[in-house]
Amino acid sequence: MALVLPTLSAFTSSRLTAILTAKTQADFTAAFDALFARNVNVVYNGKQLSREQYQAQLLGQSSAAAEEQGANVSLQGQLEIPGNEGQLSGVxxxxxxxxVDSKFLVFGAPAESKLTSSFNAIIQATEPRPPSNPRIRGYFDPRRIVTVNQNATEQALQVTIPHSSIKPTTPGVTTKNFALPQGPFGAPFGPGPVRLGPTETNPVSETFPGDGEFGAPPVMIPGETIGEDTNTKA
Incomplete structure (x- = not known):
């Protein structure tokens, strides 16, 4: 019975996802070697990279990076063109x-970034078949990516602030007014202001001789005479 290999697009997408979602650097390295040839030709965002440089680039985008804690890959579209050898080679x-979720927290939630990428690869059967070993089970896939041209852009997503961190200072927020307790003299800080009656707040002006030019008039005491007493003279 002939073994049927996964399609070229299934092979590429599954192994690329394994690279980006690897939890440890050992898993990341194993997944990277299972997808890319030893002498892979890499162009990333228009720049030629070595295999080691490209490996470091993908490591920084994966959940195996020191500052990352998880990645969720979503395939938006795919296209494959088989070569002359059927599913053993093609584009x-x-x-x-x-x-990608970061290990760093902002307002108690992980910071998140979004990577959008187009990934175009040429695949060939480059790996020689290993010696048969009855202890090893599973199929052997000789295919590897020999040329990759990738364009990618990364952006930080807006962090959502938990409602518990927001104080009700915006318009429309209902607040409750509490009455202050009354003390023995009225308000809690003593009696209120003294309120005068109408007769005291609107006094009638008084007129003095000289219209106050020489100061206040003398005090008039009943039964006494102001000035010189003529009756005491002889």
């Missing part, structure tokens, strides 16, 4: 997005 194009 694959993928368009995917990856949401």
């Amino acid at each position: 694959v194009g993928l368009f995917y997005t990856s949401l």
Whole structure:
């Protein structure tokens, strides 16, 4: 019974997803070696990279990076063109997005970034078949990516502030007014202001001799005479 290999697009998408969602660097390295040839030719965002440089680039975008804690890859579109050897070689194009959660917290929630990428690869059967070993089970896939041209852009997503961190200072927020307790003299800080009656708040002006030019008039005491007493003279 002949073994049927996964399609070129399934092979590429599954192994690329394994690279970006690897939890440890050991898993990441194993997944990277299972997808890319030893002498892979890489162009990333128009710049030529070595295999080691490209590996470091993808590591920074994966959940195996030191500052990341998880990645969720979503495949948006795919295209494959088989070569002369059927599914053993051909061209694959993928368009995917990856949401990466950081280990750093902002307002108690992980910071998140979104990577949008187009991934175009040429695949060939480059790996020699290993010696048969009855202890090893599973199929052998000799295919690897020999050329990749990837364009990617990354953006930080807006952090959602939990409602518990927002104080009700915006218009429309209902607040409750509490009455202050009354003290023995009225308000809690003593009696209120003294209120005068109408007769005291609107006094009638008094007129003095000289219209106050020489000061206040003398005090008039009943039974006494102001000035010189003529009756005491002889």
